[in-house]
Amino acid sequence: MSTVSSPARHVEVARMMGTVVSVHVMGDPDPEVFADAADACFAHLRRADRVFPTYRDDSDVMRLRRGELAPQDADPWVADVADACARAEAETGGLFSATWSGQWDPTGYVKGWAVEGAARAHLASLVAQPGVVAAGINAGGDMQLFTAPGADWTWNVGIADPGASARVLATVGVRDGAVATSGPGERGSHIVDPRTGRPAAGVASATVVAAGLADADLWATAAVVAGFDDLGWLPRAGASRGMIVAEDGRVRRWLDGTEVSVVAADALL
Numbered sequence: 001m002s003t004v005s006s007p008a009r010h011v012e013v014a015r016m017m018g019t020v021v022s023v024h025v026m027g028d029p030d031p032e033v034f035a036d037a038a039d040a041c042f043a044h045l046r047r048a049d050r051v052f053p054t055y056r057d058d059s060d061v062m063r064l065r066r067g068e069l070a071p072q073d074a075d076p077w078v079a080d081v082a083d084a085c086a087r088a089e090a091e092t093g094g095l096f097s098a099t100w101s102g103q104w105d106p107t108g109y110v111k112g113w114a115v116e117g118a119a120r121a122h123l124a125s126l127v128a129q130p131g132v133v134a135a136g137i138n139a140g141g142d143m144q145l146f147t148a149p150g151a152d153w154t155w156n157v158g159i160a161d162p163g164a165s166a167r168v169l170a171t172v173g174v175r176d177g178a179v180a181t182s183g184p185g186e187r188g189s190h191i192v193d194p195r196t197g198r199p200a201a202g203v204a205s206a207t208v209v210a211a212g213l214a215d216a217d218l219w220a221t222a223a224v225v226a227g228f229d230d231l232g233w234l235p236r237a238g239a240s241r242g243m244i245v246a247e248d249g250r251v252r253r254w255l256d257g258t259e260v261s262v263v264a265a266d267a268l269l
Contacts, residue, residue, distance in 0.1 A: 007133045007153070012038035017049050017111055019140030023123065026153065028131035040122040041137060048114035051075045054105055065103060081106045084113060088218050091236055095222035100194030108191075112142060112180055112217025119144035119213070127151075144213045147175040162204035162245055169251070170243060178213035182206050182220035183245075193225045201247075202227040208242040216240070228252065231259060 010029060013022045023038040051060045051074075060078055063069035071078070085098035085106050098106045119137045126135040127148040134153050136145035145155045154173040161167040162183055172179065182191060183205030191200045206223035210216040219237045226233055228246040235257045243253045253260050 010034055012042075014042045016042065016045050017114070017139065021045060021115075021137065021139045023135075023137050025123075025126060025132060025135045027133035027148075029126060029129055030131075033126070033129060037122045037126055037135075041118040044118035044121060045114055045139075047075075048077065048110060051077055052081070052106055052110045052114075054107055061104065061106070081110060081113060084214070085109050092218065092222045092233060093236070094195055095225045095233060096218055097194035100192070100197065108221060109214070109218060111139065112178075113214040115139045115142060116144050116178065116213035119146070142178075142180045142213060142217060143174075144178045145174050145176065159207050159243065160205075163249065169245065172207075172209055172241075174209060177209055177211050178216040179207065179209050180213060180216035180220045181208075182217070182224045191221060191224050195225075200225045200227070202229070204245045204247050204249075206242065206244045208237070208240050210238070210240040234259070 007026045008028060010025045011022055012035070013020060015021070021042065023041050025034050050056070053059045054061060056062060060069060060074045064071065064074060064078070082104070088109060089097045096108065098104055098109060115137060123135045123137060124146050126132050127146050132148060133151045134145070134147045134155065136143055136155060143155075143157065147153050147155070154175055157172050157174060157179050158168040159170045159172065159181065161169045183203060184190070192198065193200045203224045206220045208216045208220040208223065210219065215238070219233075219240060220242070222233055223242070223244050228244055228250065231252065231254065234254055237257065239256050241255045243251055245251050
C-alpha cells in the first residue's frame with residue numbers, strides 16, 4: 001500500500017487463512033485503540049479459519065459433511081455464508097458455485113467475506129478517531145480500505161503483472177473500497193470452472209475494485225472463470241472497475257459495466 005502523502009504508518013501482521021494478513025492505520029492513532037482493533041480483526045479471521053476450511057477435519061464445514069454436526073448447531077456464520085453463496089451463484093450466472101462438486105465448499109467466497117466483515121466491524125470506526133487519516137486491511141493482496149472524511153489521502157494500490165511480479169501494470173486509487181485479484185499466480189490453476197469441473201483457463205489475473213471485498217473477490221473469480229473474451233457478466237457486477245490480463249499479455253479494462261479499453265501489455269509501458 002502506498003500514498004501521495006506521508007503520515008505515519010502503523011502496522012500489525014499475522015499469518016492466517018493460508019496467507020499473511022496486515023492491518024494498517026495511517027496517522028496518529030491511540031496505540032491501545034489500534035492494538036485492540038488489530039487484535040479484534042485477527043480474532044474475527046481466526047474464527048472464520050476454524051469454521052470454514054475444508055483442509056481442517058475439525059472445521060464446522062467438514063463436520064457437517066460427515067454428519068457429525070447438525071446445521072442448527074453449527075456456527076451461525078455457516079448459515080450466513082450459505083445464503084451468500086447461493087446469492088453469488090445466482091448473481092454470477094453460475095460462474096461461481098459452492099456446490100459444483102456435489103459437496104458444499106464455500107472456501108472460494110469466505111476469504112473476501114471474512115476480511116470485509118473484520119474490517120467493517122473493527123477498522124471502519126478508526127477513521128473517526130482524532131489523528132487517524134486512514135485504515136485498512138490487506139490479506140494476501142486483497143484489501144478493504146477506509147479514509148477519514150476530508151483527509152488528503154488516497155490508497156494507491158499497484159496491480160502486478162502476473163507474468164513478472166516485480167512489474168506494476170497499473171495503479172488504482174481508492175479512498176473507501178476494496179481491491180481483489182484472482183488468477184493462477186503462485187498457487188497454480190486452483191480456480192475451477194464450476195460449469196465444467198475443469199481448471200479455468202485463458203486469464204492470468206483479474207483485478208476488481210468495488211465497495212466491499214466480498215463482491216470484489218467474487219467478481220474477480222468470476223472474471224477468471226468466464227475467460228478473457230467473455231465480458232457478458234459485467235452488467236451484473238454493478239458499480240465496479242477493474243482489469244483482466246490474458247495469458248498472452250492482452251489487457252481489458254472496464255468501469256461500472258462498460259469496457260473502456262483493450263490493449264497489449266507492452267502498451268502499458
